[in-house]
Amino acid sequence: MPRPTKAEVAACQGQTMPDIIAPNLDVLFCGINPSLYSVAIGHHFGRPGNRFWKALHKAGFTPRLYDPSEDASLIELGYGITNMAPRATARADELSTAEIKAGRDLLAGKIRTYRPKCLAFLGITAYRTAFGTPKAKVGPQPDWENTPIWALPNPSGLNAHYQVDDLAEVYSWVITAVESHSS
Template identity: 50%
Template structure:
């Protein structure tokens, strides 16, 4: 766990291009897929760790977890059938630094990973990233027609605090639709 004092700018910049291990894998019911790790997340070595990211509060409010988990408690998710990965593994200051070609290549790697893991659902967090990575130009939020083996794909809004289009209640409602479809939720974590 990182120290309570946050990282310096130089510490964050030194993490450019670093990676974060996937969480979960085979046996997951739902694998959440971010666009790529941010520098703060790489520093914390915990998915969606940047203060202001609404992933963890949304997971709780939508009923996936019985209580609000801190990013450093991510290790509790696999025992409840949940996992986390990213379209692109390398950390950047912003997702805007990723090229369309990098997102498409990440989409191919993600397809292979999902075919190996075989979760019931892949939940891609960000419709724009999904469109680019999967070549689905007209995709919208919700269940997609494309299936990867036995895995159904569900697109959700990006929970980043920078995504002003969706407040926490709206995010939680959309995540709850996936939770109900997946038949998981409110584990004792």
């Protein structure tokens, strides 16, 4: 997949990404919002420094390391991807608190419509803002819309608090919870 030019990436400011979603998924991953780079290439978590795909594989969600261009194939494994705020930005901190809180309402509609078995929210700070829980910690949260919810670290390369192995360990908690809930 050819890399987009800086101009092509910049032109994606404010655009949106389609969800990868279907009814009754095992896990719906919810990013904060799409990056400009992801919109430019048309695939979620597409920026080269993003660790989502590596962490997903190391955690055991995928049988091999997937490329961002294979994002739609997650559906076959029972997983999907959406975003809290639909507007693409260079950095998630460009979103306003109001946008994040409005995104919660959009997300609630998706949860009610598609009924995933679990929602994995990727970004603890945005989760705290959206849900009004400033002391929330990484891990399971109270059910929301009758759905178990997990607040997980953001896989962005800008999140220096977690390396790929750390992300994978925390993400694997979701697999364990979903498997134990299913049996």
